[in-house]
Amino acid sequence: MYAQLIKSEGMKSREEMSQEEIAFQERVDRGEKIEPKEWMPEGYRKTLIRQIGQHAHSEIVGQLPEGNWITRAPTLERKAILLAKVQDEAGHGLYLYSAAETLGVSRDELLEKLHSGEMKYSSIFNYPTLNWADMGAVGWLVDGAAIMNQVPLQRTSYGPYSRAMIRICKEESFHQRQGYAVMMKMAFGTPEQKEMAQDALNRFWFPALMMFGPSDKDSVHSAQSMAWKIKINTNDELRQKFVNETVPQAEYLGLTIPDENLVWNEEKQGYDFSEPDWSEFFEVIKGNGPCNRERLGARVKAWTDGAWFRDGLSAYAEKAAARRAAIVAAE
Numbered sequence: 613m614y615a616q617l618i619k620s621e622g623m624k625s626r627e628e629m630s631q632e633e634i635a636f637q638e639r640v641d642r643g644e645k646i647e648p649k650e651w652m653p654e655g656y657r658k659t660l661i662r663q664i665g666q667h668a669h670s671e672i673v674g675q676l677p678e679g680n681w682i683t684r685a686p687t688l689e690r691k692a693i694l695l696a697k698v699q700d701e702a703g704h705g706l707y708l709y710s711a712a713e714t715l716g717v718s719r720d721e722l723l724e725k726l727h728s729g730e731m732k733y734s735s736i737f738n739y740p741t742l743n744w745a746d747m748g749a750v751g752w753l754v755d756g757a758a759i760m761n762q763v764p765l766q767r768t769s770y771g772p773y774s775r776a777m778i779r780i781c782k783e784e785s786f787h788q789r790q791g792y793a794v795m796m797k798m799a800f801g802t803p804e805q806k807e808m809a810q811d812a813l814n815r816f817w818f819p820a821l822m823m824f825g826p827s828d829k830d831s832v833h834s835a836q837s838m839a840w841k842i843k844i845n846t847n848d849e850l851r852q853k854f855v856n857e858t859v860p861q862a863e864y865l866g867l868t869i870p871d872e873n874l875v876w877n878e879e880k881q882g883y884d885f886s887e888p889d890w891s892e893f894f895e896v897i898k899g900n901g902p903c904n905r906e907r908l909g910a911r912v913k914a915w916t917d918g919a920w921f922r923d924g925l926s927a928y929a930e931k932a933a934a935r936r937a938a939i940v941a942a943e
């Protein structure tokens with residue numbers, strides 16, 4: 613186990629495991645995929661439902677900050693690209709809800725838990741998108757961080773999740789590039805445009821670093837999730853990788869990362885950087901970020917407003933089933 617990681621609650625040593633649990637762990641250790649109908653420890657199932665469910669919620673809530681700019685995109689081309697990107701995020705959410713459903717939870721249950729605040733979604737989507745440069749920063753940094761986290765998840769031990777990640781990562785990488793393309797346009801544009809790009813970077817840098825989760829010494833789930841290969845890397849490992857890859861991209865744009873302590877460390881072959889403000893992070897995930905209420909309010913409203921449509925679909929499905937049953941009975 614990584615020196616920094618704390619023991620997850622309920623995590624068993626090999627001596628404490630049942631024969632079934634040992635056999636399961638050995639399958640995971642060999643790199644075998646676990647499939648829906650196979651035996652799995654209850655904790656493994658619950659952890660997957662939590663992580664995949666929260667991931668799905670993030671994709672769905674994550675449409676809101678960018679959806680906000682579709683009607684105000686500066687050109688028709690940018691509008692079409694942004695529309696396609698936001699639509700992709702909806703697809704990712706639905707894909708991930710389906711993966712979660714294979715674990716015996718219904719989509720309605722997951723949504724109920726999102727709406728009641730019992731389940732989380734990524735902290736990043738509780739920050740506002742104030743101007744067009746933010747669309748660049750979201751694509752570049754938010755999708756960039758999402759990919760850094762999700763590429764290793766293609767090798768996660770649960771089959772449906774790992775397969776979902778393969779397609780999602782392909783699309784996320786297009787999203788990251790479109791964000792960087794917006795940043796290039798802004799950073800190489802007029803002085804005012806460059807200023808907007810710098811301002812967006814200033815506001816999104818630390819929230820993007822928070823996407824990887826708390827530091828390893830505070831990450832309650834990492835030890836168990838890594839043993840089960842639900843997670844492949846620690847939060848700090850991925851954050852470091854993200855910083856190492858993103859700094860040269862900012863340099864190319866001629867923008868400054870808003871961190872006075874950012875410096876290349878020859879010995880570790882990576883950058884030293886300031887920790888995000890963890891008290892802000894914990895406030896945001898408790899529901900007290902700048903846009904938490906607005907985001908959740910928008911989701912609950914969409915769910916309530918859509919009730920008539922869901923009712924209509926169910927009524928149609930029931931009538932169709934009754935008609936089919938009547939035809940079978942008459943034959």
Ligand SMILES: CC(C)(COP(=O)(O)OP(=O)(O)OC[C@H]1O[C@@H](n2cnc3c(N)ncnc32)[C@H](O)[C@@H]1OP(=O)(O)O)[C@@H](O)C(=O)NCCC(=O)NCCSC(=O)Cc1ccccc1
Pocket residue numbers: 662663666667668670671674675701732733734735736750754755758761822823824825826830831832833834837843847897
């Ligand atoms: C790394 C982590 C997020 C957290 O590690 P874990 O081992 O699970 O937890 P750990 O013990 O380290 O933390 C303790 C507690 O803190 C919670 N927490 C931690 N960090 C956050 C956070 N940032 N935000 C909110 N909560 C967070 C955590 O749930 C736990 O609380 P709980 O006990 O559940 O109540 C992991 O779940 C993961 O890899 N998930 C899959 C990837 C995924 O979900 N990606 C989403 C972005 S997708 C995207 O952006 C695409 C897109 C782009 C653009 C536009 C639209 C869409």
